[in-house]
Amino acid sequence: MFTFGYHVKRALVGVRSRPWAQVLTLGSVALAMVLVGSVLLIAQNLSRLTDDWGSGATVAVDLAEAVPPADVARIRQALKETPGVRRVTWVSPAQAKSRLLRGLGPDARLVAEVDESFLPASFEVVLGGDRSTVLAAQRRMTRMAKVVPGVESVRTVETWFHRLGRLVTGIRMAGLGLGLLVLFACGYIIMSTVRLRFVDRRQELQIMRLMGATERFIRTPFLMEGALLGLVGAALATGMLYGLFLLLGSRIHSLFGTSVSVSKLGFLPLSQVAYGLGVGALCGLLGSWFATRSGADA
Amino acid sequence: MIRLFGVSKGYPSRGPVLRRLDLHVARGEYLIICGASGAGKTTLMRIVTAAERPDAGQVMVAGRNLAKLKRSAIPYLRRNIGVIFQDFKLLGGSTVTENVALPLRICGIHGRTLRDRVEEVLELVGLEDKPFARCEELSGGEQQRVALARALASEPVILLADEPTGNLDPEATAQVLGLLDLARDRGLTVVLATHDPQVIGAGQADRVLEMTEGKLETRALRSGVWLERPEEPDTRGEREMSLIL
Numbered sequence: 001m002f003t004f005g006y007h008v009k010r011a012l013v014g015v016r017s018r019p020w021a022q023v024l025t026l027g028s029v030a031l032a033m034v035l036v037g038s039v040l041l042i043a044q045n046l047s048r049l050t051d052d053w054g055s056g057a058t059v060a061v062d063l064a065e066a067v068p069p070a071d072v073a074r075i076r077q078a079l080k081e082t083p084g085v086r087r088v089t090w091v092s093p094a095q096a097k098s099r100l101l102r103g104l105g106p107d108a109r110l111v112a113e114v115d116e117s118f119l120p121a122s123f124e125v126v127l128g129g130d131r132s133t134v135l136a137a138q139r140r141m142t143r144m145a146k147v148v149p150g151v152e153s154v155r156t157v158e159t160w161f162h163r164l165g166r167l168v169t170g171i172r173m174a175g176l177g178l179g180l181l182v183l184f185a186c187g188y189i190i191m192s193t194v195r196l197r198f199v200d201r202r203q204e205l206q207i208m209r210l211m212g213a214t215e216r217f218i219r220t221p222f223l224m225e226g227a228l229l230g231l232v233g234a235a236l237a238t239g240m241l242y243g244l245f246l247l248l249g250s251r252i253h254s255l256f257g258t259s260v261s262v263s264k265l266g267f268l269p270l271s272q273v274a275y276g277l278g279v280g281a282l283c284g285l286l287g288s289w290f291a292t293r294s295g296a297d298a
Numbered sequence: 299m300i301r302l303f304g305v306s307k308g309y310p311s312r313g314p315v316l317r318r319l320d321l322h323v324a325r326g327e328y329l330i331i332c333g334a335s336g337a338g339k340t341t342l343m344r345i346v347t348a349a350e351r352p353d354a355g356q357v358m359v360a361g362r363n364l365a366k367l368k369r370s371a372i373p374y375l376r377r378n379i380g381v382i383f384q385d386f387k388l389l390g391g392s393t394v395t396e397n398v399a400l401p402l403r404i405c406g407i408h409g410r411t412l413r414d415r416v417e418e419v420l421e422l423v424g425l426e427d428k429p430f431a432r433c434e435e436l437s438g439g440e441q442q443r444v445a446l447a448r449a450l451a452s453e454p455v456i457l458l459a460d461e462p463t464g465n466l467d468p469e470a471t472a473q474v475l476g477l478l479d480l481a482r483d484r485g486l487t488v489v490l491a492t493h494d495p496q497v498i499g500a501g502q503a504d505r506v507l508e509m510t511e512g513k514l515e516t517r518a519l520r521s522g523v524w525l526e527r528p529e530e531p532d533t534r535g536e537r538e539m540s541l542i543l
């Protein structure tokens with residue numbers, strides 16, 4: 001449209017008047033969005049950091065008593081072929097007893113007399129790969145208990161893994177819920193700001209109506225202004241979040257120790273940033289749409 | 299061009315303002331409506347521009363029945379009507395050009411066409427040398443001429459002037475009245491509302507009506523020719539015929 005440039009000019013004039021209202025609006029919108037962004041960023045990095053925490057996880061596959069050697073060989077083969085399995089080690093009852101004794105330390109006397117045959121033979125399986133692979137491997141092995149002939153029970157650290165997974169999902173959900181809330185808040189803030197100016201310029205708009213301006217013509221610059229506020233607010237939030245990310249990233253060792261590798265940290269993916277900007281603009285558009293509904297200036 | 303049939307309008311706080319008023323303004327006619335302040339002249343103008351709905355009666359403007367007009371169609375009706383006011387109603391903080399360009403922008407006109415047309419109407423009202431002056435810096439007479447240029451910019455067929463000279467000195471008043479004559483000469487239908495007897499005497503109106511008690515009575519068929527009694531109905535009909543022909 002040829003009047004587009006004219007509307008943009010009008011919208012920019014609008015942005016320039018009452019500069020403090022603009023700054024306040026942008027500030028609150030940006031802060032609210034930083035809040036949501038940081039929750040999502042934490043979930044994201046928690047997930048990334050713990051991705052390889054699955055490697056080195058072990059699963060103990062306890063065998064039943066007196067399993068024929070052929071079955072033992074078959075079980076070993078099945079375990080080895082499971083994706084995510086790095087190493088399968090045979091643990092004889094004697095080895096199991098010595099491990100147990102070592103583990104108990106001073107209390108070892110209590111079990112010193114126990115006969116080796118009371119302890120089951122087992123396979124110690126070392127897993128590797130990312131979390132989902134490890135989880136899948138664990139699930140498969142757990143299902144082997146009592147089903148595969150010769151496998152008595154399977155002991156895993158599954159609970160720990162699941163809890164972490166649930167934590168990440170939970171944080172993501174909280175972030176999205178918070179995001180919805182913040183969206184409403186931002187929409188409301190922008191609505192109030194745009195409404196303020198809509199009322200400020202009531203007389204001018206009334207003159208335009210007298211000259212035959214359609215409501216669309218009258219509202220367009222305000223809608224642009226609202227969308228712009230939302231977009232710039234989201235962009236500011238992205239910038240602030242990135243600054244925060246760099247700051248914390250450089251201090252991550254002093255905060256969490258060297259167990260956290262900086263190279264694993266990452267900012268929100270570009271698609272999510274673009275999504276955030278779009279959502280910000282949309283939220284501003286909706287806010288200003290409500291601020292300039294017909295009759296809103298009466 | 300403008301027809302009102304039995305139009306009544308009142309306000310809760312004031313009671314009836316217009317009482318079963320009839321009016322016919324022919325195409326190209328220059329009509330003066332006079333009457334004391336508070337008689338209802340502005341109310342009548344607002345009804346014609348669909349800014350106000352009558353309580354009863356029917357209104358036809360430029361071939362449209364306003365009662366049947368959708369809200370969304372009102373802007374398009376208004377593009378046929380230029381309006382000027384006692385207080386000019388210029389955009390504060392804007393230049394002469396920005397004000398005059400506004401109705402053209404509203405109609406979607408842009409670029410060279412817009413600039414040419416703005417120049418043209420500014421020349422018409424004698425302000426071609428001040429296109430970038432801020433409106434606040436102009437004299438009252440100049441401001442009213444800017445308003446008039448703005449009202450004429452998009453080539454309306456009707457020009458409504460509500461007490462346009464109320465804030466002006468005699469010299470500026472004469473200028474504005476001269477421009478209204480010019481508008482009529484160019485084929486516009488002009489309706490001028492005023493309570494100033496000097497304006498009534500100075501203008502070149504075809505007809506002068508007085509608003510009293512919510513109705514209109516003919517006072518003159520030419521400015522300065524006063525009727526002692528309200529006109530005979532057939533005289534008025536003849537007058538309208540001659541204007542249409």
Ligand SMILES: Nc1ncnc2c1ncn2[C@@H]1O[C@H](COP(=O)(O)OP(=O)(O)O)[C@@H](O)[C@H]1O
Binds near residue numbers: 334335337341
């Ligand atoms: N919006 C309104 N609400 C209430 N009363 C009004 C309104 N507009 C006009 N009036 C009243 O209607 C009467 C006619 O007003 P108006 O048409 O402005 O008269 P004029 O233009 O002839 O001076 C006045 O008494 C005025 O107070």
Ligand SMILES: [Mg+2]
Binds near residue numbers: 339460461
């Ligand atoms: Mg008035």
